[in-house]
Amino acid sequence: EAGVTQFPSHSVIEKGQTVTLRCDPISGHDNLYWYRRVMGKEIKFLLHFVKESKQDESGMPNNRFLAERTGGTYSTLKVQPAELEDSGVYFCASSLDSDRVNEKLFFGSGTQLSVL
Amino acid sequence: AQKVTQAQTEISVVEKEDVTLDCVYETRDTTYYLFWYKQPPSGELVFLIRRNSFDEQNEISGRYSWNFQKSTSSFNFTITASQVVDSAVYFCALQNYGGSQGNLIFGKGTKLSVKP
Numbered sequence: 001e002a003g004v005t006q007f008p009s010h011s012v013i014e015k016g017q018t019v020t021l022r023c024d025p026i027s028g029h030d031n032l033y034w035y036r037r038v039m040g041k042e043i044k045f046l047l048h049f050v051k052e053s054k055q056d057e058s059g060m061p062n063n064r065f066l067a068e069r070t071g072g073t074y075s076t077l078k079v080q081p082a083e084l085e086d087s088g089v090y091f092c093a094s095s096l097d098s099d100r101v102n103e104k105l106f107f108g109s110g111t112q113l114s115v116l
Numbered sequence: 117a118q119k120v121t122q123a124q125t126e127i128s129v130v131e132k133e134d135v136t137l138d139c140v141y142e143t144r145d146t147t148y149y150l151f152w153y154k155q156p157p158s159g160e161l162v163f164l165i166r167r168n169s170f171d172e173q174n175e176i177s178g179r180y181s182w183n184f185q186k187s188t189s190s191f192n193f194t195i196t197a198s199q200v201v202d203s204a205v206y207f208c209a210l211q212n213y214g215g216s217q218g219n220l221i222f223g224k225g226t227k228l229s230v231k232p
Contacts, residue, residue: 003160033218042120043207043222056219091161093218103217104166109159 002026004108006092012114018080021111025074025094032075033095033105034067038088049075061086082115089113118143120210122223129198130231137193137226139208145169147213150184150191151220155205167191169213198230 007022025032034046046065047057051072060067064083069075079086089112093105119142129135141150152164165175167184175182179196195202205227209220 009159031218035220040224042224043209043220045219045221048218055217059219089159093161095218104163105161105218106163107153107161 004092004094004106006090006108006111008111009109010112010114012116013082014116015084016081018078019082019113021077021079021090021113023075023077023092023094023108025092026096026106029094029096029106030072031095031103032069033093034075034077035091035093036088037091037110038085041088043091046077079113082113084115087113087115118145118210118212118221120208120221120223122206122208122226124226125224126227126229128229128231131200132197133230134194134196135198135228135230137195137206137208137228139191139193139223141189141191141208141210143210143212145212149211149213151207151209151211152182152191152193153207153209155207155225157204161207164193195228198228200230200232203228203230 005024011019013019030051032049035043037043045059047067048055049069052069066078089110091110093107095103095105121140148169150167153161155161172184181194183192205225207225208223211220
């Protein structure tokens with residue numbers, strides 16, 4: 001069974017450009033999460049999808065970030081325009097259980113974004 | 117404030133040594149969950165354990181053991197007879213019961229290097 005996959009694994013862009021990150025969750029997982037780790041800092045929650053609906057987007061830094069999950073399958077996270085402080089590793093995770101007690105998150109390997 | 121502190125940034129041991137990774141947390145909630153994740157060189161975070169705040173029983177899984185002490189707000193992780201394959205970054209995380217699903221509060225991680 002395929003795990004959570006993220007594309008690309010690395011992206012180097014210039015300030016002001018647009019970048020789109022993609023996450024393919026494990027098939028059948030309704031819950032999809034995005035997280036970010038800025039260098040030297042903690043991994044921070046960005047948002048949570050249940051199928052195609054945004055359940056919690058309290059962690060999104062600002063309106064330059066747009067996450068979508070059309071059809072409730074894969075998700076994209078677009079940064080437009082990118083700023084230097086957006087550099088970091090963006091993780092995606094998915095889970096099957098809606099029960100918080102039993103939920104187990106499966107993470108992807110992340111996308112390393114470098115904004116120059 | 118809700119926070120997870122992993123004071124050890126990097127630890128280096130020689131194979132077969134025992135090693136303990138420290139985790140101290142802060143939360144206002146009485147019900148919460150604590151986690152440990154492993155991030156091997158491949159990049160993805162791998163779930164190791166979840167502990168409910170009402171269950172202070174220590175847990176052992178093979179060479180891994182966890183010591184949860186509410187009195188000191190700590191959830192330490194010990195690897196017995198470490199192996200080279202244990203080399204990874206280890207993250208401790210907190211989830212408040214009242215918080216939204218998947219909204220984990222991570223520590224900065226401890227990089228463990230096990231040398232042959």
